[in-house]
Amino acid sequence: xxxxxxxxxxxxxxxxxxxxxxxxxxxxxxxxxxxxxxxxxxxxxxxxxxxxxxxxxxxxxxxxxxxxxxxxxxxxxxxxxxxxxxxxxxxxxxxxxxxxxxxxxxxxxxxxxxxxxxxxxxxxxxxxxxxxxxxxxxxxxxxxxxxxxxxxxxxxxxxxxxxxxxxxxxxxxxxxxxxxxxxxxxxxxxxxxxxxxxxxxxxxxxxxxxxxxxxxxxxxxxxxxxxxxxxxxxxxxxxxxxxx
Numbered sequence: 001x002x003x004x005x006x007x008x009x010x011x012x013x014x015x016x017x018x019x020x021x022x023x024x025x026x027x028x029x030x031x032x033x034x035x036x037x038x039x040x041x042x043x044x045x046x047x048x049x050x051x052x053x054x055x056x057x058x059x060x061x062x063x064x065x066x067x068x069x070x071x072x073x074x075x076x077x078x079x080x081x082x083x084x085x086x087x088x089x090x091x092x093x094x095x096x097x098x099x100x101x102x103x104x105x106x107x108x109x110x111x112x113x114x115x116x117x118x119x120x121x122x123x124x125x126x127x128x129x130x131x132x133x134x135x136x137x138x139x140x141x142x143x144x145x146x147x148x149x150x151x152x153x154x155x156x157x158x159x160x161x162x163x164x165x166x167x168x169x170x171x172x173x174x175x176x177x178x179x180x181x182x183x184x185x186x187x188x189x190x191x192x193x194x195x196x197x198x199x200x201x202x203x204x205x206x207x208x209x210x211x212x213x214x215x216x217x218x219x220x221x222x223x224x225x226x227x228x229x230x231x232x233x234x235x236x237x238x239x240x241x242x243x244x
Contacts, residue, residue, distance in 0.1 A: 013048050017056035018063075020046075022090050025065050025076055032078035036066065063090050089181040104234070107182065112227050114175060115160065119207065119223035121167035123216040130166040134208045137162060141201045146194035153187045159204050163223075166211065187230075189237055196233055203229065 024030045036042065039057070043050045057074055060066045064083040068074045079087045091103065122130075141155050157180060164173040176183075191197055203226045210218040 013052045014056045014059065017046065017048060017052060018059050021056070021060055022063075022065065025060075025079070026091060030076050032076050034076045036074045036076070038073060063087065065090060085178050085182075088179075089185070107186075108227070108231055108234075111179075111183075112224075114172065115163070115223055115227060116220050118160075118164045118167050118172055118176075119211070119219040120216045121169060121172075122163045123211045123214050123219040125168040126166040126211050126214070127168075130162070131212055133162055134159075134166075134211070138201075138205055138208060141204060144197075144201075146197040149188060149191050152191045152197050153184050156187055156191070156200065156204075157184055163207075163211070186234060190230060190233055193233070196229075199229060200226065 021030070030036075036057075037045065039050050039053045042053045046053070057066065057068060061068045061074070063086045064077055064079050065087070066074045067077050067082075077083070079090075088107070137155065137159050141159070144151050144155060146152065160183075161173060161176050164176045167173075191200075203222060207219060207222040207226065210222055
């Protein structure tokens with residue numbers, strides 16, 4: 001019963017403010033280079049306090065959707081030219097969690113480039129300490145309820161992040177962390193079908209054994225199997241959504 005009766009959470013005024021401007025910018029209703037009204041004017045027009053407006057604009061700036069300049073105010077950024085990975089989260093939020101085929105294909109190609117490299121390097125460079133962490137994660141996966149989507153998503157990301165850490169490359173884990181909001185948004189939908197969880201966790205176990213044995217080519221092959229499995233099911237989810 002406690003799991004069913006989760007606390008009711010209302011969106012903060014700042015989050016509502018940010019979502020409103022995300023929609024206006026990503027839909028093109030506000031165009032690149034367009035100046036926004038002053039914080040005082042936005043506060044009056046939108047019926048919120050100036051601190052809410054100020055914090056909302058700072059968040060939009062952090063997402064590369066606007067540019068703020070001292071004494072010049074804020075203007076809409078050309079996120080296609082100036083945006084970073086943070087824009088991906090905004091694009092997904094704007095489309096209510098869905099992706100157009102071109103964007104999803106691009107994201108999966110980028111993930112493949114990173115994850116296959118990680119798998120090979122992890123097999124080459126993993127330490128005894130890394131093995132202990134992997135084994136702890138796999139134990140948690142075996143004990144997890146496949147229907148607990150939040151936990152499964154957390155464990156899946158933790159496993160892939162551990163592969164990145166085992167490469168001993170200082171940058172690769174940071175890259176994966178920067179993609180976490182987008183990654184977990186997609187995997188939340190992917191793991192909404194509990195039947196895929198067992199297949200993924202089984203592949204995690206096989207991949208770990210290859211990394212433990214320092215079998216580089218096998219590790220890369222198994223990571224490719226994981227990525228192919230994910231890609232297949234993600235396309236089924238999004239195609240189903242487009243046809244409904």
